[in-house]
Amino acid sequence: MSNQNQADNSNASSNTVENTEQTRRDFLNTFGKLAMVTPVAMTVLMSPNTSAAPKSCRGNGRKKCT
Amino acid sequence: MSLTSVSLKTKDLSLYVEKDKGLLFNHISCCLYNLPAISVFTVLLIDEGLSKDKVLITLKDKSDLHIKELSNLYWKILDMLALQSIKLSYADGQYPELSTLNTKSKSTQFQNINNTYQVADATFSILAHPELLQDITALLAPRIQQLQSVDFEIMITQEAELYCIYSNGILVEQCAKYLEVIPLIIDRLQILAFQKSDYTFCFHGAALATPNRNLLLPGESGAGKSTLSALLLDKEHQLYSDEIIALDDNFQISVIPLPIAIKSGSWEVVTQKYPHLAKAKIWHRLDGRQLKYLWPKSFAAESLNSKKNFVLIHPQYSDKQKGKAEVTELSVIDTISLLTASGYQLGFELNIENLEKFIAFIQQSTNLRIVYNNSKQVTKVLGSR
Numbered sequence: 128m129s130n131q132n133q134a135d136n137s138n139a140s141s142n143t144v145e146n147t148e149q150t151r152r153d154f155l156n157t158f159g160k161l162a163m164v165t166p167v168a169m170t171v172l173m174s175p176n177t178s179a180a181p182k183s184c185r186g187n188g189r190k191k192c193t
Numbered sequence: 194m195s196l197t198s199v200s201l202k203t204k205d206l207s208l209y210v211e212k213d214k215g216l217l218f219n220h221i222s223c224c225l226y227n228l229p230a231i232s233v234f235t236v237l238l239i240d241e242g243l244s245k246d247k248v249l250i251t252l253k254d255k256s257d258l259h260i261k262e263l264s265n266l267y268w269k270i271l272d273m274l275a276l277q278s279i280k281l282s283y284a285d286g287q288y289p290e291l292s293t294l295n296t297k298s299k300s301t302q303f304q305n306i307n308n309t310y311q312v313a314d315a316t317f318s319i320l321a322h323p324e325l326l327q328d329i330t331a332l333l334a335p336r337i338q339q340l341q342s343v344d345f346e347i348m349i350t351q352e353a354e355l356y357c358i359y360s361n362g363i364l365v366e367q368c369a370k371y372l373e374v375i376p377l378i379i380d381r382l383q384i385l386a387f388q389k390s391d392y393t394f395c396f397h398g399a400a401l402a403t404p405n406r407n408l409l410l411p412g413e414s415g416a417g418k419s420t421l422s423a424l425l426l427d428k429e430h431q432l433y434s435d436e437i438i439a440l441d442d443n444f445q446i447s448v449i450p451l452p453i454a455i456k457s458g459s460w461e462v463v464t465q466k467y468p469h470l471a472k473a474k475i476w477h478r479l480d481g482r483q484l485k486y487l488w489p490k491s492f493a494a495e496s497l498n499s500k501k502n503f504v505l506i507h508p509q510y511s512d513k514q515k516g517k518a519e520v521t522e523l524s525v526i527d528t529i530s531l532l533t534a535s536g537y538q539l540g541f542e543l544n545i546e547n548l549e550k551f552i553a554f555i556q557q558s559t560n561l562r563i564v565y566n567n568s569k570q571v572t573k574v575l576g577s578r
Contacts, residue, residue, distance in 0.1 A: 147200045154199050154210060155237045161213045161230030162255045167266050169232045169273075172216075172533045173225040173543055175281040180288065180384040181397030181536030183376075183414045183436060183454065183478065 196525045201240045205276050207545055214526045221276040223543045227530050235270050283539040287388055290360040294344050309340040313386040313449050316340050321349040335488055345385060372477040379451055386449050387439040394440045397536035400433035402493035407446060409438055409505045413535045417510035420459040423487060424568035431493035444554050448495055452486035503558035507531050511564050518570035523560040
């Protein structure tokens, strides 16, 4: 690899890191503003603890029907 | 705003954001979380390496919540971010008789049972007292196959005023009433049929094929998915299953040919299309709800699956919905929340590769919430998209 190429790659890599940092900072600002107006509740969508055959009894696999 | 991946400094965590929500996947615990904005913000602050006090001061600056609530939130999120594995695996919910698949010819007790049944790739033989066996045979007549050996030998006995259901010799269900037995059997057949298949994702809901699309109707029991499926069925709409959306690793849907369970609240409207439902026998679920079973004229063929677009509908029946159906586009995060909230099972351990494959599948699907009063309103919505 030529020195010029190495320098180009190094610049590209540092640009990518900067872009990633900037994107994260942007989201930090955006979600900082949104944090004021949203509820705290968060939910587990998928977990080894909640994976179970879906059932038609009310509870649908998360609670037993009996 | 579409779903966007946010690169985190912490390895083994993946964050996606969409509008004012976030999805967080912990690669070590294999758990996926739905986060409101304040939780996404907290995750980003912790990921920046801020101390607890600095995180709380920043949160207090942005939120009206009491410091105690914010502290609770901080600890909950820290718990969620912990890079610790969970002892259970996604595959632990398999029914026990799957590990004792019957590979021999019929057991002695089942020698005189002539009727065997096939549901997808799973085969069954059922032994019960004559009255119950007659009801089972009548209901499952379309699935009768003459087989020399079966995967599951199901025996129903009556012991001390309880009906006991054994599957390959394992006691798997008990109920007090005769009328509760059949729904338990149908549910078990359904679950064993998908668990024996090569499923990767399974969700609670109905799945139908139309000429151009696959229609998925996920929803909790009572949401109206079976009713809507029964009303939609015609030459253009054929059923894969009314209870189980089982997808393989290419997102092909399994056909699970069993009767549709119509709950009592829908008998009147469904009987208008299927008059013979009026005379169908009434069965009870363990939670007390009454239902009747209805066989569709035919089921979708597996070959209908290939290269179809998916339309995912969250149906909500409302007798007040006059004129047009009310249609709302669902975000990717809301769609995943809806799919999993209704009950789900995975056939593999969730990792980042198959999660991203699943997210891509949801992103390519049309995801709608439809409040409807009759099936014509729904077909009109589908026709316009």
